[in-house]
Amino acid sequence: MGRVVYQRLLARARSIVARGHALPPPSSSSRIFDQPHPPSSWPWPPTYGCNGRRLAGLASPLEEASKEPWRDAMQKIRNIGISAHIDSGKTTLTERVLFYTGRINSIHEVRGKDGVGAKMDSMDLEREKGITIQSAATHCTWGDNQINIIDTPGHVDFTIEVERALRVLDGAVLVLCSVGGVQSQSITVDRQMRRYNVPRLAFINKLDRAGADPWKVIDQVRKKLRHNCAAVQLPIGLENEHRGLVDLVHDRAFYFNGVHGETITTAEIPIDLTAAVADKRRELIEAVSEADDELAEMFLNDEPISADELEKAIRRATTGLRFIPVFMGSAFKNKGVQLLLDGVVNFLPCPVEVSNFTLDQNKKEEKVALSGSPEGPLVALAFKLEEGRFGQLTYLRVYEGTIRRGDLMVNSKTGKKIKVPRLVRMHADDMEDIQEAHAGEIVAVFGVECSTGDTFTDGSVRYTMTSMNVPEPVMSLAITTASKDVGPQFSKALNRFQKEDPTFRVCLDPDSGQTIISGMGELHLDIYVERIRREYKVDTVVGKPRVNFRETVTQRAEFDYLHKKQSGGQGQYGRVVGYIEPLPEDSEKKFEFLNMMIGQAIPSQFMVAIEKGFIEACNSGSLIGHPVENLRVVLTDGASHAVDSSELAFKLAALYAFRQCYAAARPVILEPLMLVEIKAPMEFQGSVIGDINRRKGMIVGSEQDGDDAVVNAHVPLNNMFGYSTALRSMTQGKGEFTMEYHQHSAVPQDVQLQLVTNFKKKADSN
Numbered sequence: 001m002g003r004v005v006y007q008r009l010l011a012r013a014r015s016i017v018a019r020g021h022a023l024p025p026p027s028s029s030s031r032i033f034d035q036p037h038p039p040s041s042w043p044w045p046p047t048y049g050c051n052g053r054r055l056a057g058l059a060s061p062l063e064e065a066s067k068e069p070w071r072d073a074m075q076k077i078r079n080i081g082i083s084a085h086i087d088s089g090k091t092t093l094t095e096r097v098l099f100y101t102g103r104i105n106s107i108h109e110v111r112g113k114d115g116v117g118a119k120m121d122s123m124d125l126e127r128e129k130g131i132t133i134q135s136a137a138t139h140c141t142w143g144d145n146q147i148n149i150i151d152t153p154g155h156v157d158f159t160i161e162v163e164r165a166l167r168v169l170d171g172a173v174l175v176l177c178s179v180g181g182v183q184s185q186s187i188t189v190d191r192q193m194r195r196y197n198v199p200r201l202a203f204i205n206k207l208d209r210a211g212a213d214p215w216k217v218i219d220q221v222r223k224k225l226r227h228n229c230a231a232v233q234l235p236i237g238l239e240n241e242h243r244g245l246v247d248l249v250h251d252r253a254f255y256f257n258g259v260h261g262e263t264i265t266t267a268e269i270p271i272d273l274t275a276a277v278a279d280k281r282r283e284l285i286e287a288v289s290e291a292d293d294e295l296a297e298m299f300l301n302d303e304p305i306s307a308d309e310l311e312k313a314i315r316r317a318t319t320g321l322r323f324i325p326v327f328m329g330s331a332f333k334n335k336g337v338q339l340l341l342d343g344v345v346n347f348l349p350c351p352v353e354v355s356n357f358t359l360d361q362n363k364k365e366e367k368v369a370l371s372g373s374p375e376g377p378l379v380a381l382a383f384k385l386e387e388g389r390f391g392q393l394t395y396l397r398v399y400e401g402t403i404r405r406g407d408l409m410v411n412s413k414t415g416k417k418i419k420v421p422r423l424v425r426m427h428a429d430d431m432e433d434i435q436e437a438h439a440g441e442i443v444a445v446f447g448v449e450c451s452t453g454d455t456f457t458d459g460s461v462r463y464t465m466t467s468m469n470v471p472e473p474v475m476s477l478a479i480t481t482a483s484k485d486v487g488p489q490f491s492k493a494l495n496r497f498q499k500e501d502p503t504f505r506v507c508l509d510p511d512s513g514q515t516i517i518s519g520m521g522e523l524h525l526d527i528y529v530e531r532i533r534r535e536y537k538v539d540t541v542v543g544k545p546r547v548n549f550r551e552t553v554t555q556r557a558e559f560d561y562l563h564k565k566q567s568g569g570q571g572q573y574g575r576v577v578g579y580i581e582p583l584p585e586d587s588e589k590k591f592e593f594l595n596m597m598i599g600q601a602i603p604s605q606f607m608v609a610i611e612k613g614f615i616e617a618c619n620s621g622s623l624i625g626h627p628v629e630n631l632r633v634v635l636t637d638g639a640s641h642a643v644d645s646s647e648l649a650f651k652l653a654a655l656y657a658f659r660q661c662y663a664a665a666r667p668v669i670l671e672p673l674m675l676v677e678i679k680a681p682m683e684f685q686g687s688v689i690g691d692i693n694r695r696k697g698m699i700v701g702s703e704q705d706g707d708d709a710v711v712n713a714h715v716p717l718n719n720m721f722g723y724s725t726a727l728r729s730m731t732q733g734k735g736e737f738t739m740e741y742h743q744h745s746a747v748p749q750d751v752q753l754q755l756v757t758n759f760k761k762k763a764d765s766n
């Protein structure tokens with residue numbers, strides 16, 4: 001749509017809304033629903049339903065499709081994730097969702113006085129620390145819709161949990177704190193949602209808190225996250241006065257009564273809010289028109305717009321990733337959660353509205369669109385593994401076909417046939433046995449050997465789903481057992497955690513022979529050390545955490561290496577010629593091997609060995625022995641011997657060739673640079689910034705938020721050890737910070753020199 005037409009259209013929209021006939025008039029009578037919990041037969045007004053009926057009339061891809069009965073069933077499924085910055089209230093919100101949907105009988109708070117803890121934080125450590133460590137899956141029914149939910153951790157050290165959840169979900173709720181607004185981890189989570197094209201709703205939580213300002217948060221979503229969004233609700237009172245919400249689409253006021261907000265009352269919009277409601281409704285229609293031509297056309301043609309039409313337009317714009325409807329409330333004070341559930345059903349897509357692709361291994365990884373039919377060939381992705389009470393539990397998202405208990409599945413990667421001994425639907429740490437699971441569902445199977453990211457089929461196709469993004473660990477520490485006789489238990493724990501969490505790695509330090517564990521941060525590693533102690537009864541001694549440096553080259557360097565050995569028996573002969581160079585900055589690969597040889601100087605059967613030799617050499621750069629990345633190896637020539645050439649000879653030739661030319665390629669050391677966000681009262685801003693400068697950080701933003709200063713900086717992880725204690729003493733305990741991986745970048749010359757000298761000293765003393 002042209003800019004001029006659009007401007008005209010908006011002007012028209014404003015005048016229609018101002019005249020007040022764009023939406024139905026406010027309801028004239030108050031309706032009270034004294035519906036007790038659980039609300040399975042909730043007498044919701046038919047025009048504003050939590051049931052699937054409303055979807056049947058939508059102008060979405062579903063409409064044409066609903067000729068097939070399975071599509072009708074699918075319309076009633078929502079697979080959603082709840083993600084946000086730390087402590088925004090995801091778990092508290094999920095607890096209410098489970099309560100209102102009748103999944104649990106009572107509400108328990110995170111760190112609540114009853115000591116029980118929220119259902120989704122089922123691990124002891126989660127309950128003690130009041131943080132979510134692992135994502136937990138559950139399911140519930142709202143009206144006649146089935147909602148599968150994954151509650152994910154907020155702390156950036158557990159980011160893989162968010163990553164894998166978003167890979168398999170169709171929609172998400174981004175929870176934001178009405179005081180904290182868009183915080184650093186909200187930006188990360190939003191980026192992850194973008195990566196997997198996940199349509200989302202926003203829920204501004206904690207409207208009861210002092211300083212709550214949902215409009216400030218909406219402004220931040222527009223500016224910081226660059227989303228087209230608008231509120232679909234307006235709060236009735238804020239902070240202590242927060243009593244209810246006005247639904248801007250249906251022009252009704254909602255109040256949440258009863259001990260747990262389970263009794264909903266609708267009423268006319270309070271007189272003192274009518275002007276604000278008209279204003280915010282206009283803002284909503286403007287924002288949706290920007291994302292939906294159909295709604296925009298209605299304005300242009302001067303047609304009245306009903307609540308139903310506005311709702312359909314919001315749905316089209318949301319599922320099309322062009323708009324984010326913003327809900328609000330207070331999970332803790334039991335306000336607004338039921339309306340959010342309606343929003344999930346009304347505005348987020350069902351499984352068949354999301355296009356999913358797979359790669360056909362029989363056709364050189366050709367992309368194949370999945371129909372989402374339960375009658376098609378089975379395609380399921382293993383997105384999470386967990387050691388359960390009864391063996392390995394594998395979480396699967398079924399994309400096509402049906403899994404039945406007792407059926408055979410084939411792992412596309414290994415070709416192995418596996419019988420499905422037990423199929424369950426998860427509810428945090430509880431499970432329900434089921435006989436079959438259809439496309440669109442998220443379930444778990446027991447006793448199936450596989451790795452995270454493996455695809456299962458029924459054997460009639462060789463499809464693989466693309467897997468998720470796995471970030472590289474940034475921190476390591478040496479770990480040994482306190483006593484000698486617990487070795488087997490220790491290995492068992494490490495093997496299990498490594499298998500479950502792709503961001504947790506274990507290796508042996510070749511020099512010291514020590515076991516090294518690596519992960520996403522201090523908290524991540526601390527949690528595993530504690531879990532080894534609690535779950536495997538193994539006490540450990542850990543070394544000082546250290547950062548994961550890497551090495552890379554900055555210029556091209558030639559190699560020409562002949563590996564020749566002829567001392568008795570069969571000799572070894574292999575010559576490789578070529579160059580190494582840095583990969584382009586935007587390259588997604590970390591290593592590339594190109595064979596640019598003309599002719600057959602080296603027989604093609606040795607190419608794999610040569611590539612392997614270079615890969616092996618890259619495991620340990622000669623500056624400080626850390627992995628080398630962002631490297632391209634180009635082979636241009638070489639020589640072989642009819643008798644003495646072998647795979648081993650060429651592998652060794654590659655290994656030595658790399659060592660020969662590495663120094664000439666001007667290698668540098670890269671260190672993890674973190675994005676640190678610090679929030680502290682204004683009076684401490686100066687000392688916080690001064691301290692960041694001393695830590696060789698670079699301030700990238702600083703703003704005022706109420707009485708607080710929010711400082712964003714890029715700081716080398718190596719200089720961030722012990723920061724929480726330092727910040728606490730610097731700000732009289734009033735400062736808080738979050739930190740997440742930003743990128744690896746070259747260390748300054750003096751630091752490089754120091755690191756290289758230390759490495760040499762250590763090597764000489766060994």
Ligand SMILES: Nc1nc2c(ncn2[C@@H]2O[C@H](COP(=O)(O)OP(=O)(O)OP(=O)(O)O)[C@@H](O)[C@H]2O)c(=O)[nH]1
Binds near residue numbers: 090111332
């Ligand atoms: N005042 C107020 N407090 C809330 C609200 N929702 C949650 N909280 C509190 O905020 C704290 C964090 O809540 P959680 O539900 O654990 O937050 P979370 O986002 O799941 O936390 P992580 O998973 O650790 O990131 C707890 O103390 C909650 O009681 C709310 O609506 N109002």
